[in-house]
Amino acid sequence: MPLERSEVEHIASLARIGLTEEEVEMFGEQLSNILEQFEVLNELDTSDVTPTGHASGLQSVMREDLAEDSLDHEDVLKNAPRREGEFFRVNAVLEE
Amino acid sequence: MPELNWLSIKEAHDQLASKQISSVELTQSCLDRIDAVEDQIQSFLAITPEIALAQAAVADRMLAAGEGGPLTGVPVQIKDVMCTEGVPTTCASRMLENFVPVYNATVVDKLINQGAVMLGKGNMDEFAMGSSCENSAFHPTRNPWDLDRVPGGSSGGAAASVASGETIFALGSDTGGSVRQPASLCGVVGLKPTYGMVSRYGLIAFASSLDQIGPVGRSVQDCALVLNAIAGHDPRDATSVAREPQDYTATLGQDIKGLRLGVPEEYFVDGMEPGTRKAIDEALAKLESLGATIKPVSLPTTRYALACYYIIAPSECSANLARYDGVKYGYSYQETNDMWEALEKTREYGFGPEATRRVMLGTYALSSGYYDAYYLKAQQARTLIRQDFDRVFQEVDALVTPTSPVTAFKIGEKTGDPVQMYLIDVCTLPVNIAGLPGLSVPCGFSDGLPVGMQLIGPHFSEDTLLRTAHAYEAATEWSSARPTL
Numbered sequence: 001m002p003l004e005r006s007e008v009e010h011i012a013s014l015a016r017i018g019l020t021e022e023e024v025e026m027f028g029e030q031l032s033n034i035l036e037q038f039e040v041l042n043e044l045d046t047s048d049v050t051p052t053g054h055a056s057g058l059q060s061v062m063r064e065d066l067a068e069d070s071l072d073h074e075d076v077l078k079n080a081p082r083r084e085g086e087f088f089r090v091n092a093v094l095e096e
Numbered sequence: 097m098p099e100l101n102w103l104s105i106k107e108a109h110d111q112l113a114s115k116q117i118s119s120v121e122l123t124q125s126c127l128d129r130i131d132a133v134e135d136q137i138q139s140f141l142a143i144t145p146e147i148a149l150a151q152a153a154v155a156d157r158m159l160a161a162g163e164g165g166p167l168t169g170v171p172v173q174i175k176d177v178m179c180t181e182g183v184p185t186t187c188a189s190r191m192l193e194n195f196v197p198v199y200n201a202t203v204v205d206k207l208i209n210q211g212a213v214m215l216g217k218g219n220m221d222e223f224a225m226g227s228s229c230e231n232s233a234f235h236p237t238r239n240p241w242d243l244d245r246v247p248g249g250s251s252g253g254a255a256a257s258v259a260s261g262e263t264i265f266a267l268g269s270d271t272g273g274s275v276r277q278p279a280s281l282c283g284v285v286g287l288k289p290t291y292g293m294v295s296r297y298g299l300i301a302f303a304s305s306l307d308q309i310g311p312v313g314r315s316v317q318d319c320a321l322v323l324n325a326i327a328g329h330d331p332r333d334a335t336s337v338a339r340e341p342q343d344y345t346a347t348l349g350q351d352i353k354g355l356r357l358g359v360p361e362e363y364f365v366d367g368m369e370p371g372t373r374k375a376i377d378e379a380l381a382k383l384e385s386l387g388a389t390i391k392p393v394s395l396p397t398t399r400y401a402l403a404c405y406y407i408i409a410p411s412e413c414s415a416n417l418a419r420y421d422g423v424k425y426g427y428s429y430q431e432t433n434d435m436w437e438a439l440e441k442t443r444e445y446g447f448g449p450e451a452t453r454r455v456m457l458g459t460y461a462l463s464s465g466y467y468d469a470y471y472l473k474a475q476q477a478r479t480l481i482r483q484d485f486d487r488v489f490q491e492v493d494a495l496v497t498p499t500s501p502v503t504a505f506k507i508g509e510k511t512g513d514p515v516q517m518y519l520i521d522v523c524t525l526p527v528n529i530a531g532l533p534g535l536s537v538p539c540g541f542s543d544g545l546p547v548g549m550q551l552i553g554p555h556f557s558e559d560t561l562l563r564t565a566h567a568y569e570a571a572t573e574w575s576s577a578r579p580t581l
Contacts, residue, residue, distance in 0.1 A: 008456075015414060015459040016436070017452055018444035027456055033515050034457060038403045041473050044480065051475030052482060054305035054335070055531020055555075056292040061334040075198040081428030088423050091435040 002032040100125035101261045102578070105170055105318045108264060112159055112169045119152040119159065119169030122264075123213050126171045130215070130262045133581050139237045139247070139257035141176045142184060143216040155211040166321045168211030173257045173266040176217040177224050178309070179298035180204055183214075187300050188232035189222045191426045191446035201298025202333065203267060203309055203326045210325055215263050218253030222448045223417065224274055224302045226250050227520045230511055231450045238507070239282060240579040241545055245504040248278030254312040255282035260581060265313040265322055271303050272405055273499075273524025275310040276536040280499035280548025283538045283577060285565070286312045287319045288524075290555045291531030292337035294323075295330030303412035304335070306405075306528040315575055316537060316566040320344040323558060339556070347563040353387030355564060358492035362398035363523050368501040371542020376498050379539040379549045379568065383496065386567055391492060397484045400477045401526040406518060407461050407474035408529070413451075414458030420446060453514060482530045489554045494564060497523050499536040499548035523550060533558050537565040538574035546577075 008028045012019045019027065073086055082089035100122045103111070111117045127145050134140060148171065155169035179185050179197035181204075186192045200208070208214070221231035229237040229252025237252045239245040240260040247256040251268030255278035258266050268275040270288035279286025288310045299309055311322035324345065329338040359380065364373065384390050422428030422442035429441035447455065461470035488495070500520060510517045527534040532552055539549035549568070551561045569575050 011456050011460045011463070014463060015455050016439045016443055017447065017455060018440035019452075023452075027453060030453060030514050031457060031460065034406060034518075035460075037515060037518075038407060038470065041400055041403050041407075041477055044397075044400060044473075044477055046473060046476035046480070049476040049479050051472055052478040053475060054291065055482065055529070056290075056335060056337055058292065058335060058337065063331060063334075071198060078198055079195055079425035081422055081426070081430070090423055091433050091438055093435055 003028050003035070101129040101264070103264065104315050105166060105264060105313070105321050108170050109166045109168070119155040119213060120149060122169060123148050123152040123171050123215070126215055126263055133260050133262065136243055136581060137238055137240055137256050137260050137262065138235050139219055139253040139260070139262060140173065140216045141186060141188060141219050141234060141253070144183060144214060147183065148213050148215050151208070151213045155213060158211050164211045167207065167325050169213060171213045171215045171264050172207060173215050173218045173254060173263040174204060175220055175251050175254050175266065175268045177220060177269050177300045178204055178267065179300070180214070180217065183217065185217065185300070187223050188220045188234060189446065189448065189451065190233045191420050193427065195425050197298070199298065202295035202330045204298065206326055218251065218257060218266055218268070220253055221250035221450065223300070223413070223451050224250040224269055224271055225413070225450045225454055227273070227277060227517055228510065229253065229278070230507065231448060233448050236507055239504045240581060241283060242504060244506055245545070246281070246507055248281035248500070248504065250274040251312065252278045255279050255284055255286065258282070258284045258312050258314055259579060261578070265311060265318050267309060268312050269299060269307060269309050270528065271306045272409060272528050273521040275312060276499050276524050276534055276548070276550060277521060279312055279536045281504040281546065283546030283574070284312055284314055285316055285319050285538070285575065286310060286536045287323060287558070288527065288534045289323060289327065289558060290533045292335055293556070293558070294326050295328070295333040295336045297330055297332040301416040303409040304416065305412060306409060308528070316562055316569050317345060317348055319535070320348060320562045342559065344558055344562055347559045348566045350563055351387060352383070352564050352567045355388040355494070356391060356492040357383060357388045358391050358393035358488055358495045360393050360395045360398065360488070360495055360497060362395050363497035365501050365522055368498065369503060369542055372498050372501060372503060372547050375540030375542060375547040376549060380496060382571060383568060386571055393488045393492060393495070395484045395488060397477070397481045398526060401481055401529055402518065402522055404474045404477040404481060404529055405525040406457070407470050408478065410454040410458035411461045411471050412458065414455045414462065417447070417451065417455050478529050481526055485530045485532060493553065494557065494560055495552040497550045497552065499523060499550040503542050503545035503547060527552055531555060533561055535561045535565050537569060538577070539572070540574055
């Protein structure tokens, strides 16, 4: 079932990605084609199957809680698009 | 100096250790080759000659003091998905065009500590998403065997640079075939180690349950030597597995008499090129003549792997790429004071089409109302795919398949249809889903283009895969073939 235009726009808003009109159309069609490929999974009876999150079998890896040096402030801010003193500068989050 | 850039790691090491050559000479030979052919190949996103020659001088001092190991003084290209301190690491994305890491990935530190020489950063599909290197935001890479064709992807730069003699070896990363498939299309050897074998600290994340770093080289032995250098537990990567260190070259040269090799019929898909099929059939006959027993096996869940992968990988990608918000690093849209508009424009302009497509797909699969139908279902399918492999590895020691159903295709040929592009990885995806090791070794040509044979084994069976591939390589001439440039 092809994705509706409104669904594509909804996904984009969840992903916080702006799309042009043409992209809404293109992704709508392409994502619908890809989703169609997923229907094959409905052949599988998975009612008693435990899901696998990853393949190594490791679970809840713990380590000693040791104090270590971490990156210094300047390094952390080195790639900041905007900074103010020792802080990342961002647009206002709260409305007036 | 005669073509030092074509030496194997072992040859380079022997000549370096015996002072026949210096690392500066070897490095300069690679830089000269880059000067000569890089216009055609374009396998690099950044070339770092000053760093390379400085590291080569350090390596020469190590060697003069009788220090160092097999990689000391040996040039490498690093895929641009691995962080390199002070050297831009872009992931072939506009989003990270100006990103300069303040630390090295663990694998990079390991190579540098052992005296390897970084020639530069390798081109790739943006954020390692793609099968052709055409999704690079900066430029495509060309296949050294035919410049009108793709080198494969996403580690296309790695495979093309090794195949064209620009470097001695390269590091790539493999989430669904991104080391093995380009290795196959460029006629070189590529190894995707077991999930957890190599630290991913400093590897920019795409799909965390699937990503793994692996070597690309011109021989099986080269890949074994690089694996020796990069494998091992890292406290900074909680998914890395603690194991006893192992010398992966130890079993090279041993025969494969009595080795049980399975051939899963499901990997010989419709649409497979006849030339590929022929090359694999001949390779199987060769393996049999070397003493292996060949047995048809079945992995019926193979038909679900593509769907399973293209739900899981984009879902994890959508979570991993959520970090690109234009605040801490990376591209940042600043023509507005509105927080949400800035975020949406940052991601709209920063991500290329494939990254956007996968973020959208993953967001959809994880969104309310669809999680069970897609993500949970795919994780259950993943269990069944794993169990299929577990069962078949009761009967055989390793599997033999084509690495890719097709040889290198024309640049632009498949960019319009994502599903066609995704289908190219049909033989490599299941390996990542199950976390297994996989290796691609050259096994012939089809219409002048390289064909790769994939070996797949149980978790941590790299020694078996390397030994098998090495025995095959020693009995054939394919790995010594070089493209004319």
